[in-house]
Amino acid sequence: xxxxxxxxxxxxxxxxxxxxxxxxxxxxxxxxxxxxxxxxxxxxxxxxxxxxxxxxxxxxxxxxxxxxxxxxxxxxxxxxxxxxxxxxxxxxxxxxxxxxxxxxxxxxxxxxxxxxxxxxxxxxxxxxxxxxxxxxxxxxxxxxxxxxxxxxxxxxxxxxxxxxxxxxxxxxxxxxxxxxxxxxxxxxxxxxxxxxxxxxxxxxxxxxx
Amino acid sequence: xxxxxxxxxxxxxxxxxxxxxxxxxxxxxxxxxxxxxxxxxxxxxxxxxxxxxxxxxxxxxxxxxxxxxxxxxxxxxxxxxxxxxxxxxxxxxxxxxxxxxxxxxxxxxxxxxxxxxxxxxxxxxxxxxxxxxxxxxxxxxxxxxxxxxxxxxxxxxxxxxxxxxxxxxxxxxxxxxxxxxxxxxxxxxxxxxxxxxxxxxxxxxxxxxxxx
Numbered sequence: 214x215x216x217x218x219x220x221x222x223x224x225x226x227x228x229x230x231x232x233x234x235x236x237x238x239x240x241x242x243x244x245x246x247x248x249x250x251x252x253x254x255x256x257x258x259x260x261x262x263x264x265x266x267x268x269x270x271x272x273x274x275x276x277x278x279x280x281x282x283x284x285x286x287x288x289x290x291x292x293x294x295x296x297x298x299x300x301x302x303x304x305x306x307x308x309x310x311x312x313x314x315x316x317x318x319x320x321x322x323x324x325x326x327x328x329x330x331x332x333x334x335x336x337x338x339x340x341x342x343x344x345x346x347x348x349x350x351x352x353x354x355x356x357x358x359x360x361x362x363x364x365x366x367x368x369x370x371x372x373x374x375x376x377x378x379x380x381x382x383x384x385x386x387x388x389x390x391x392x393x394x395x396x397x398x399x400x401x402x403x404x405x406x407x408x409x410x411x412x413x414x415x416x417x418x419x420x421x422x
Numbered sequence: 423x424x425x426x427x428x429x430x431x432x433x434x435x436x437x438x439x440x441x442x443x444x445x446x447x448x449x450x451x452x453x454x455x456x457x458x459x460x461x462x463x464x465x466x467x468x469x470x471x472x473x474x475x476x477x478x479x480x481x482x483x484x485x486x487x488x489x490x491x492x493x494x495x496x497x498x499x500x501x502x503x504x505x506x507x508x509x510x511x512x513x514x515x516x517x518x519x520x521x522x523x524x525x526x527x528x529x530x531x532x533x534x535x536x537x538x539x540x541x542x543x544x545x546x547x548x549x550x551x552x553x554x555x556x557x558x559x560x561x562x563x564x565x566x567x568x569x570x571x572x573x574x575x576x577x578x579x580x581x582x583x584x585x586x587x588x589x590x591x592x593x594x595x596x597x598x599x600x601x602x603x604x605x606x607x608x609x610x611x612x613x614x615x616x617x618x619x620x621x622x623x624x625x626x627x628x629x630x631x632x633x634x
Contacts, residue, residue: 221583221584221587221588221591222583222587222616224591225587225590225591225594225615225616226616228591228594228595229594229612229616232594232597232598232604233604233609235598236597236598236601236602236603236604237603237604243604243609245609246604246609246612246613249613249616250616253616253617
């Protein structure tokens, strides 16, 4: 897509969403419209991906701006948006040559969903991402931890992914102290990622309790 | 009531219609004209995308760029033949003025579409802008929405992203001014616009076009 076209297109989408938030029943804008716009941005990355592959113009195939825009809309979208978001983040992750960066990609969806108190879509996107990750990397070691209340998949090589899975379980069952334990347990790994910026400290728990 | 005004007329036994076709007894002869025209106008926004939820995206996808059609508004009966010739003939020009008063929306839309087909994008854009503003001032929001959405679609289809985008923004302005609550039709209109925008852009720069 043309860079010079971006502003007016983005402006149109933003204006339309501002209109639905003013006259519709959803203060954050209409979810269907959000879903549609996010889908378009996510597809836009697909077409540009193909285009660039054919033309061999660039080595980077995903346009970051479009991913961020898509994300912004899909977080506020409908039930189906979680799938689209997880798929897009997984595609983005696949460009990354290093396997252990997977959690930083899906965290963008999970933490954002938890921040707005949408547990259902946080679970859904995480499950889908992990499922695809295991499909594409059969050599990845997995430990299935089963208990009466919940099943968790533990990846010894991806501690931050474990942090996310435990976090969403903790949000469902526990309180602040669960979260503090979790945070101190993974403190060394958490130091490497800028998740404090997105309000990680206690926001998910405040939103739900 | 025989032969008065626009009322449908009941055919008597043995009577032959003007077109030399024998009508059956009791067959109601409809008078063509304004009523049909008005019915033709209520097609939603341009494409008439009425959908909600997931079907919204599906339907919008299903209408591929090849599926974009000129809106099928019923045109005034005396112009159904020889639309091309009427511009040269002074009597027909008078008829055009007459039609403009009788069928304002139809003339605006066809003039706009003709200009876009002929490549006069700037003129079409300005005309649609001005006319829609006139309708907005008069409080006729439905007509303004009809003009803007159909004009924007035609412009985007022709690859004129900036003028089409301008009409799109005007369209949202009308939604706001009209205090229109978002429903399936108005949201579908917005979604269609976004989609056309994408089609227009990707059409301009195909996969094998090497310019960045």
